[in-house]
Structure formats: C-alpha cells, structure tokens
Amino acid sequence: QVQLVESGGGLVQAGDSLRLSCAASGRTFSSYALGWFRRAPGKEREFVAVISWTGARTYYADSVKGRFTIFRDNAKNTVYLQVNSLKPEDTAVYYCAADQRYYGSNYQDYAYWGQGTHVTVSS
Numbered sequence: 001q002v003q004l005v006e007s008g009g010g011l012v013q014a015g016d017s018l019r020l021s022c023a024a025s026g027r028t029f030s031s032y033a034l035g036w037f038r039r040a041p042g043k044e045r046e047f048v049a050v051i052s053w054t055g056a057r058t059y060y061a062d063s064v065k066g067r068f069t070i071f072r073d074n075a076k077n078t079v080y081l082q083v084n085s086l087k088p089e090d091t092a093v094y095y096c097a098a099d100q101r102y103y104g105s106n107y108q109d110y111a112y113w114g115q116g117t118h119v120t121v122s123s
Contacts, residue, residue, distance in 0.1 A: 002026045002112050004096050009117035012086055016121070020081040022096030022114055029077040030054070033103040035110060036070060036081045038092035038119075047105035048094070049081060059105065064090075086121045093118050 008020040022034070035050040049060045049070040058070050069082040079096060094117050097110035 002029070002032060002098050004098060004112055004114035006094065006096055006114045006117040009094060009119045011120045011122065014087055014121055014123050016086050017082070017084045018086065018119060020083065020094055020096075020117060020119070022079045022081075024077045024079070024098065026077070028100075030074040031100050032098040032112075033100075034070075034072060034079040035097045035099075035105070035107075036068075036079075036094060037097060037107050038090075038094045039116075040089070040092040043092075045095075045107050046092075047107065050103060050105065051079060052103050057103070059103075061105070083119070086119075088121045088123045091119060091121050 003025040006022045036048040037045050039045045047061050051058050051070045055072050067085045072079040096114045098112040099110045102109040
C-alpha cells in the first residue's frame with residue numbers, strides 16, 4: 001500500500017511555470033507506475049501524464065504534450081510534474097495516482113490516489 005501527498009499548486013499567471021510534487025510513503029515506491037490527472041471545475045477527471053516504474057517510459061495527453069514533463073526520483077519516493085507555459089484552461093485540481101500493475105491513462109485502473117493540489121491560472 002502507498003500513500004500519496006501532492007504539493008506545489010498555486011495561483012499563477014498565464015505563461016508561468018510550476019513544479020508539482022507527489023511524495024509517497026512506503027518502501028516499494030519503485031514498483032509503482034505513477035500518473036497525474038486533473039479535474040477542472042465542472043468537468044470530468046482528465047488524464048495528464050504517466051511514468052513507468054523505472055522512469056524509462058512516459059506518456060502524455062495531447063493537451064499538455066510539449067509543456068508538461070513528468071519525472072520521478074525513486075530515491076526520494078517522489079514523482080514530479082513540471083508544468084510550463086500554463087494556460088487558463090490548465091486550471092484544475094491535480095492528482096497523482098499509483099498502481100503496481102497498470103501503466104496507462106485510465107483513471108479507473110489506478111489503486112491509490114492523493115488528495116490533490118490546486119492550480120489556478122489567471123489570464
């Protein structure tokens with residue numbers, strides 16, 4: 001089992017950058033694939049990015065490709081989401097998720113979730 005705690009959100013202006021972090025408990029962090037999702041006000045949860053167990057593979061939603069980067073530090077039990085060139089439409093609660101058997105974009109297949117961190121982008 002793993003517990004996830006996100007941080008790094010905030011209120012920023014369009015074009016700014018943030019680095020979101022997700023710290024995980026447990027000694028088997030490297031055995032989890034890790035994803036980032038977001039939920040904008042009034043919208044469904046949306047896949048953002050995922051990184052494989054070793055960090056060798058990543059996959060992004062088209063809407064963030066080229067602006068967001070997911071990476072992990074297994075020594076620190078932390079996964080990050082570097083978000084650049086933020087747009088007002090990136091405003092959402094950002095969640096990280098973990099699973100030992102699934103690597104993909106379907107939120108229903110992730111077993112563990114954090115509580116989320118808010119990102120608000122003003123125009």
